Ligand SMILES: Nc1ncnc2c1ncn2[C@@H]1O[C@H](COP(=O)(O)OP(=O)(O)OP(=O)(O)O)[C@@H](O)[C@H]1O
C-alpha cells in the first residue's frame with residue numbers, strides 16, 4: 001500500500017495575522033480565547049494524517065469543527081495558513097497555478113454537499129464539465145460522461161436539467177461528475193447530508209459498491225457517526241479544528257480516546273460495528289470418528305462450555321450440546337451421531353455481530369468458516385454479550401417476556 | 417445678512433471653461449474625432465439598411481420575431497403598432513430613430529458588459545465605478561449637452577454619444593449584479609474541476625447572469641429611447657426631431673405624431689427584450705416552439721426507471 005495523501009501539521013486561520021493566532025494556540029490558548037483576543041477564527045489546527053491508496057478516510061465532527069475547511073484546503077479552494085499537503089509525494093501547497101489546475105483536472109475531483117450542479121447545463125453537460133475544461137474532444141468526453149452516468153444508473157436522464165431530478169438523483173449526478181474525470185482522489189464534503197435518511201442509506205450502499213469496483217482514494221466528510229462507521233476504512237473524529245482520534249470503526253467505538261469521542265460513540269449500535277473476527281476464539285472441535293460421548297463431556301467440562309463442534313474428516317459436521325447428549329443416550333459412551341445436531345449457526349469472519357445475535361441469544365456457539373469453508377473459529381455467546389455489555393442499544397433478548405414487561409410499563413401511563 | 421458669496425465667489429464656470437476650451441478641445445480634438453468614427457459607421461449602415469427595407473417586409477420580420485420570442489399577442493400588437501406608425505406618416509423617421517437607438521444600445525453593451533464584468537471581479541474597481549455611475553444617472557442630460565457639442569460638434573453622432581452616456585449605467589450595474597449573484601458554490605465547483613478564471617466566466621458566470629444582463633439591456637434600451645427628443649436638440653434626427661420642431665412651432669399635431677411613434681416603438685422593443693430576458697418561462701405556444709415540435713423526432717416522454725436505480 002502506498003500513501004496517496006499525506007497531510008502534516010496543517011492549519012488554517014481565518015484572519016489577518018495567522019502567525020500570531022497560531023503562536024497563541026501553541027501556547028495553549030483555546031479557539032475561543034484566540035477569537036476573543038484577536039478576532040481571528042481557527043478553522044483547522046495542526047492536523048496530521050495520511051490516506052492510503054484505495055482507502056476511504058472519513059472525517060467526522062460536529063458543525064463548525066472545521067471539516068469543510070480541511071477538505072477545501074486539500075484542493076486549495078481555501079489556502080492553508082501553515083503545514084504540508086502531498087499527493088503522491090507531490091507538494092500541493094507550493095504548486096503554481098498551472099500545476100494546481102493540472103492536479104484538479106486530472107487527479108482530484110470533488111462532490112459537494114448541496115450538489116452544486118450547474119442549473120443551465122443538462123445532466124450530461126454537468127457530468128462532462130471536468131472533461132470540457134480539460135479540452136477533451138467532444139465525442140470522447142460525451143462517451144466518458146455517459147459511462148459515468150451509467151455507473152450511477154442515470155444514463156437515461158442525460159438530457160434533462162438537474163432541477164427536474166430528485167435530490168438523490170442530483171447527488172448521483174454530482175458523483176458522476178466527479179467520476180467522469182476518472183480522478184485518483186475523490187473529496188466528498190458531506191455529500192449525503194442533504195438527502196433524507198432512506199435515500200442516504202441507498203447512496204451509502206451505492207458508494208460502497210462503486211468503491212469495491214473502482215478503488216478510489218476517498219476523503220469523505222460527514223457529521224453523522226453512523227455514516228462514518230458504515231463507510232470509513234479509517235475515521236478521524238474532529239473537534240474545534242483538531243483531530244481527537246484517528247482509527248478504524250472498532251478502535252473508535254471500542255477504545256474512545258477521550259470523553260468527547262466516548263459521548264459520541266455511546267449510542268452506537270456496537271453489534272453493527274464489531275465483526276465476528278473481533279470476538280472469535282480458536283476453533284475447538286473433535287473428530288466424530290475418534291471420539292465418543294464421554295470424551296465430549298470431559299472436553300466440555302474442561303472448556304467450561306455447553307456445546308462443542310464436531311468434524312467429519314476435517315470438515316464441520318455438526319454440534320453437540322449437553323442437552324442433546326443427555327436426550328440421545330442418557331449417559332454412557334454410545335455413538336455420537338444421534339446426539340449431533342447437523343444444523344448449526346455459522347458465520348464469516350467479516351460478518352458484524354448483529355448477524356449472529358439470534359444464535360447467541362439461543363445460547364449456541366457460532367461456527368466461523370472462511371471463504372473456503374475452513375473452520376477457523378468459534379464465537380461464544382458469552383464473548384458477544386461481554387463486548388456488547390456497555391451498549392445500551394443491544395436488541396432485547398429473544399426469549400425475554402417482553403410482552404408482559406411492555407404491558408407493565410404501559411399500565412401506569414394509562415392510569416396517569 | 418452676510419453670506420460667503422458676498423466676499424468671495426469660486427469661479428467654477430471659468431475653471432470649467434478653461435479646462436474644456438483651453439485644454440481638452442485643442443489637445444484631444446483628434447481623439448474625439450476618432451471616437452466618432454465607429455459610431456458614425458454603424459449608425460449610417462444601420463440607417464441605410466432600415467430605410468432600404470420595404471415597410472411590409474420589415475413589419476413581417478418584426479412580427480415573426482415577436483411571435484418567436486414572446487407570444488401571439490405581442491405579434492399582433494407589433495403588427496398594429498407598425499401599421500399605425502406608417503399610417504400617421506412617420507415611418508422613415510421611426511427607422512432613423514430605431515437605427516440611432518440600436519447603435520447607442522450596441523455601444524452601451526460593448527462598453528458596459530466588460531465594465532460590469534470587471535466591476536464584479538474587483539471590489540476596488542466597483543467602489544470607484546459606483547459614484548461615477550451615480551453621477552451619470554443623476555446629472556440632467558442638458559448639462560452635458562454643451563461640452564458634448566464643444567467636443568464633438570452637432571449632428572447625429574454627438575446625439576448618440578449623449579444617449580450612450582445617459583443609457584450606459586443600467587447595463588453596467590446589472591451585469592455586475594448578475595455576475596456577483598451567481599451562487600458561490602457553483603463557482604467553487606467550477607474551480608474544483610480545474611477551470612481557469614476565463615472558463616469560469618464563460619461557462620458559469622455569464623450564462624447564469626444572462627437574465628440579469630438582459631434586464632439591464634432592456635433598461636438601457638428604454639433610457640436610450642427616452643433620450644430621443646433631447647438628442648434632437650443637438651442635431652440628431654428621427655422622431656425626436658419631429659417632436660422638437662413641433663415644440664418650437666407649437667405644432668401640437670406634429671409633436672403628437674412624433675411622440676406616438678416613440679411610445680409605440682418603445683413598447684414593442686420593451687416587450688421583445690423582456691421576453692428575451694425571461695426566456696422560455698410562461699408563454700403560449702410560440703412560433704419557434706411550433707416549428708421545433710414539428711421537426712423533432714418524438715423523444716420518449718419519460719425515461720425508464722424513475723426512482724432508486726441500483727448500480728450495475
Ligand atoms: N470564510 C470564513 N471566514 C471566517 N471564518 C470561517 C470561514 N469559513 C469557516 N470559518 C470558520 O471556521 C470554522 C470551521 O468551519 P467549517 O465550515 O470548516 O466547519 P464544518 O465542520 O464544515 O461545519 P458544517 O458541518 O456546519 O459544514 C468555523 O468556526 C467557521 O466559523
Ligand SMILES: [Mg+2]
Pocket residue numbers: 067068069190
Ligand atoms: Mg461543512
